[in-house]
Amino acid sequence: MTDETTTANTDSSGAACAPRAAGSPGAAPDWEKRFRAPRVSLPEWAEDAPDRSLFVSNATGTFELYAWDRATGEQRQVTDRPNGTTDGTLTPDGEWIWWFSDTDGDEFGVWMRQPFGGGADEPAAPGLEPSYPAGLALGRDGTAVIGRSTDEDGTTIHVVRPGQPPVEIYRHRESAGVGALSHDGSLIAVEHTEHGDAMHSAIRVVRPDGSTVAELDDTKGGTEELGLSVMGFAPVDGDSRLLVGHQRRGRWEPMIWDPLSGEESALAIDLPGDVGADWYPDGAALLVEHEFRARAELWRYEPLTRTLTRVETPTGTVSGATARPDGAVEFLWSSAAQPPEVRSTSGAVVLDPPGAKAPGSVPVTDAWVEGPGGTVHALVQRPEGDGPFPTVFEVHGGPTWHDSDAFASGPAAWVDHGFAVVRVNYRGSTGYGREWTDALKHRVGLIELEDIAAVREWAVSSGLADPQRLVLSGGSWGGYLTLLGLGTQPEAWALGLAAVPVADYVTAYHDEMEALKAMDRTLLGGTPEEVPERFEASSPLTYVDAVRAPVYISAGVNDPRCPIRQVENYVDRLKARNHPHEVYRYDAGHGSLVVEERIKQVRLELDFTRRYLGLGGDGELKE
Template sequence: MERMSDSASTVAAVGPFDSADTPGTADSAVPLDDAAPAWERRFRAPRVSLPDWAEHAPDRSVFLSNASGTYEIYAWDRGTGAQRQVTDRANGTTTASIDPTGEWIWWFADTDGDEFGVWMRQPFGGGPDVEAAPGLAPSYPAGLAIGADGLAVVARSTDEDGSTVHVVRSGAEPVTIYRHRESAGVSALSEDDTLVVIEHSEHGDTMHPSLRAVRLDGSLVADLHDGPPGEAPASGLSCTGFAPVFGDSRVLVSHQRRGRWEPMIWNPLTGEEHEIDLGLPGDVGVDWYPDASALLVEHDHQARSELYRYDLATGALERLATPAGTVLGATARPDGSVEYLWSSGERPSELRSTGGGTVLVPPGDRAPGSVAVEDAWVAGPGGVIHALVSRPAGGEGPYPTVFEVHGGPTAHDEDHFAPGVAVWIDHGFAVVRVNYRGSTGYGKEWTDALRERVGLIELEDIAAVREWAVSSGLADPERLVLSGGSWGGYLTLLGLGVQPENWALGLAAVPVADYVAAYEDEMEALKAMDRTLVGGTPDEVPERYAASSPITYVDRVRVPVFISAGLNDPRCPIRQIENYVARLGELGAVHEVYRYEAGHGSAVVEERIRQVRKELDFVKRHLEMPKSV
């Protein structure tokens, strides 16, 4: 389970989306203010996620949009064209799914962004919300699979019980079919509602999960584990879903057996495994076509992606026409077309169809574009590092430069539209994004490299790219800003202490600041992730936590620091940030803190704009800005 980046995201079937997707079509869309700066208009422009559609009623879909000014769930009847806003909450709603019949929309109700709550459901056509799984106490969500006739499989986690999976039926008490202290969640439910696949880390390695197929009473059908029983596996496994055909027990799985994500088909009833070698150099994500005759393949290579159709009968691999850039999500429709969410560094994202045209055409002005992304390949201590560079359209370097560090840590930056990057470009800065060791998208060995020297490995790669940026004439060494959100915020604070001479200023959003206190207060699934990364608990390996914790190096910070934090954040909790801030104060370090009433980032557009304004103001007061600003 990842510490997410600073943009809102959809955990369930609606997502994913980036932070500046295509404007949506809801009637309540907030009009753009032509007098506002371009960077503000990028955030305010309405946008949508990739729609999730009902398997047995494909005209019925749900999607996520900020059309009201807050990210909420919307229903869309493709047959009539009607759309309506499903949820309306002060801090937004980002997690939803639709049942196979299209009758019910499920959405997750937390409190002010704390991610702790219960599933609710609402009729597709509108009506009162009702609790979807009565009898289940509030928890953190860990997956949802909805079947027919009121059946659902709900995965949860709590600090007290660890991970649990429950079968829920209308009018009956939930039945617990799985329980374990380590991280686990539900991945799939078979079309005939008889088999469930659970993704788990009972072996203690959340980066390389295993799969278990069980019946609805919890009885074991089969295990899929890439290693000796009870031991950490050599590679991870991930389940996309059962074949969408009644009575078909085949499961679509991704594996890392050859050092990158590739597909295979597993039948838990027979034990058969069929690995599919597509001959593509990058990581591959797969999903079923609706008739299970083919696979929709998303190939991610060198921070860009493309789509293919793989015919299971013939083995033919057909490239689907998509523009250069990044596909942020795709789904095959019953008519054989593919809908996909796409963007590039210079173009705001669009919801397109391989059948032609765009889907969910926006009602108003499109967000202003930005600049194209350039590639940099830099020799680093652990191999060649890929970095993405965005530079202002006018003027010449060296530029004041923001090193924008991505979250995760198991994620990576791509060539897609990002309003947060465009803010700095508009103000005369270059922006460099580093896919450091630990990032996904460059093979299993690259991702796994950060373990046990957490934070320090990533900073070595960032330092190598910094040296290249300065020596190449891109970056002004006296005006280098280290910035990031979530894990990127953590690396920002750690970098300001470990590499104090490298940076002129730091901007850290929702960071890990005191690793031990963060472990004590964070949600249980993230504790499991930290045990995997660091190699144990703070009691078991205290020296490793100390070596990787920003508060260890706080007395070495020499530059101004701006920190923003959500008061209800379960991933990077507020107490550990206050510990770090208190030490900055004791040391007399120049710093400012902005606290807001939300969780791990905010789903409210104006709140996000407020945070960026504060960052800009802080930089203007503490760093020499380009003359054009």
Template sequence: MDQNAMPDWEKRFRAPRVSLPEWAEDAPDRSLFVSNATGTFELYAWDRTTGAQRQVTDRPNGTTNGTLTPDGQWVWWFSDTDGDEFGVWMRQPFAGGEDEPVATLPASYPAGLAIGRDGTVVVGRSTDEDGSTVHVVRPGGGEPVEIYRHSESAGIGDLSRDGSLLVIEHTEHGDAMHSALRVVNPDGSTVAELDDSEGGTKDLGLSVLGFAPVDGDPRLLVGHQRRGRWEPMVWDPLSGTTKELDLELPGDVLAEWYPDAGALLIVHSFQARDELWRYDLETGERTRIETPPGSVMGATARPDGTVEFLWSSAALPPQVRSTSGATVLDPPGMKAPGSVPVEDAWVEGPGGKIHALVQKPQGEGPFPTVFEVHGGPTHHDTDSFAGQPAAWVDHGFAVVRVNYRGSTGYGREWTDALKHRVGLIELEDVEAVREWAVGSGLSNPDRLVLAGGSWGGYLTLLGLGTQPETWALGLAAVPVADYVTAYHDEMEALKSMDRTLLGGTPEEVPERFEASSPLTYVDKVRAPVYISAGVNDPRCPIRQVENYVERLEQRGHPHEVYRYDAGHGSLVVEERIKQVRLEIDFALRHLPGAAQAPGAAQG
């Protein structure tokens, strides 16, 4: 299509984008990034010394999971089949060459990877049969040695710089929402344990932020929730000491090391926006690193003292910037058009104040409105650039995104409120925001669309059945539709999460699974339903979607289903555009009187 004739919403998807470059620790001029420059998200190697960039992977369904060896000589990438997330690790020389497998291990779901400077490789795996396992491959090859196994979810956190210590993040206590940490020797023998959940009796979790990046330093940077939110602390597993860092910042605070381990790069997230700080570990001095208002999707401190970060806002597309003032990576070709900024709404809800982000088209309301609920559920919407909400605004819709209970970013209690009455709790918050949107004059009560992908798709189908008089239309992408069947078919790590959320298996707590399953309420659905699903999806498997669709068909209920040959979403730009176009077309056909911006129906 001629670029001049292309609608803005398509340009936002087609415009080349890049991720924050990862750099090799011992060769910082060698970097790896992800880009959609070819129309599919793939890995690219970048030699900063020469400026040369090279596409590393080239697969029909794209590739985003990769890393560099510490010396920058190799690119490692995860090879799955048709987006099913089940596969093996491969490697390719940084300068180019043939791919080769890196360990004689059967295919699995990835559960972390750590590469030592001496060539030692630690591979984390997860399968339905074996649970979580960790394997060590010594330099020079040989058979991998299994050093860890457990039925609950676990994965590799990090390997110390000298390769003497490995940290495993695990949920052996059975609470998949709150991990514990175990530092082990390369043979698997335990060095130290850190478990704030006290065996699962407390809702406190830990996360690995990384070992100190200097030789002989065993300190581990850890995220903790001891004061009701994510904050960093330093743990020395050899001495057993911990040092909490009270940074006096509201909201979640995470960090990574500066290369000399004398300071931390702080990422502070508060009310759907981010800011950066430098924290000196010796003096405790905190220095603001200036970034524009919006969201920082990644940041890294370079050996020269500069900080590179990936930034965007709802109005402005992503940019990879440096504190030096330079643009780090500027992809060639078409630039994405901007969109409208978000406005904040705070609404009293049954569990406390709910934060929602609102985008409005030109003109006066009330508008047809898309309530786009995020996935996760342990995630949250931010003031960042997103093609799908912008597309709805272009077509005359207001967009409301709700950070419901269960979302991250608003404290541990808000996230942990999502238990047992799964799905129903989130929808109570969506309903409270809906009442505000209608009462404020923003939204037309007769033209409300409930939409979302993954967990958001699940909430969409559940909301259509439990709030049938509220919604005029439902758009569910890669959803959980039949919770019991989904549990039995999904990947093992998600089974563990579901047991935590619902308090057991479908056999142990059948009433909870029934109350939280969209299939239970399918006969009450009144609104037309659009569903898209990946036939290779390991997270929201296709069989449970088909069970829901069959019930709609038996009722003769208006619905459309789009099945595509990929997994939990697509990394192919044309496929993603097709899915958005189908959703918009469905809405415009089934939502009488929906407003539409001039020329928005193109494409």
């Protein structure tokens, strides 16, 4: 660590400035236990070998892939890399595990494969050069459909057959990806944005030779563009029905489209909020995932009888679900107060990782606040005691994402230290209808901060938040909004914590991966050269000289989404002002999959905040 008057920088180790953990000497505090507690993802299973499963776990301290033979109970670790591995899948016969190999989190690499029972890794698609992944679909005859994205070529899609060189069947400069492969391998669904709007995809169904079968495009012929998404072909040979998500009624909901006949079948799923779906294994019913007001639940829908039946799950958030061949539904569930569990409607425990369980946290309450663009929903967690509390506004990434009533170790750590935590589902968030999600175009960042400001005013006036101790914090898009908010609302915030942020929008655009360039062109209406005034208005660097609050920034040096050069440009401007700030750089990409690294980052944020707000370990103001 070096000292530059009011400036402190850390190197990639961070060891020189690591503070003491909260809690009694020699005992790990609850907030650290939550991160270290073994966790598992919802297991994926091979379609034709349902006893063979693949899941992700942090059991070794790094998130890696694990194979699970349900028939024997045997589990084994598949991948073992310094920065972790989470992107993998099974072939339909369960014989092979495919996993994506990048370099230190840079997301640029190739697909590898390994036998399910163990063995050496080998290139899964020899002949394809490294790229960013753009979808993958594996067929029953060994065929693979592989989407690739590079700065030079845009998006390409290749069909790879055993023992044959890859064959390119699709190429376009705009973003696209492999959506699905039909059960018999005769049809490929491609999501694309050839029309230039990266927020609203169209669908093209092609044959394995690349010839077009049918198009479904809701971006044409209307006064506004609507998006489509591929949810999957029916899991039955000879069945060409494709489950498609659409926005024709102002929200995401499914329909069934047959690209061979052109028939579209609307579904009688009358639920508020966004609705997604997947097929039951026999193709006779749909497993419906329903998101509404930051909670998620499950339903079963039968298209022939138009029957909708509730699948019982606890109140909270279902983060993923799958229907098994025996009709049982397995799902990953949690709430803000209760750690995640993989449950089954059969009553059986699906996966119960060994080791200490994560301590719980406090539940969320809902706040509904009138903002300039409509009612804003926020989730609030309160520590023990009476307010007003020092308060962290934890801003989610995306921007097309949303905070939910789900377990999160980061917010729980702040609550443990006496902070209230407020999470705002600003305009741009999903789950509140298409109009809410699409509202941030052109005034990017400024729209979201208007909603955060409305909730901030409510939090102060209600007595929840201490107006002198308000912290703006977030990662990725949340980190971007943190830096932008510190510059455009300098009187409002006492401190800012920005993880893997966009800091200099123009440089970020030129350095980021191609798919994100397409999204930025959609959000801002062009490139920095075409609409310089919009990039300037939305860039944190524009307002850096107005920042008053101390700033903490953490960034991965291999990040392809929020690249390091644009972060350094922002830091250099803070240095030039001798403005109080600290920077932590670590050897990974857009975040870390290593548990102890994540704990270190939270510890550094807690220490920075306590020092600059003059707080003790429990959040109390020091005398």
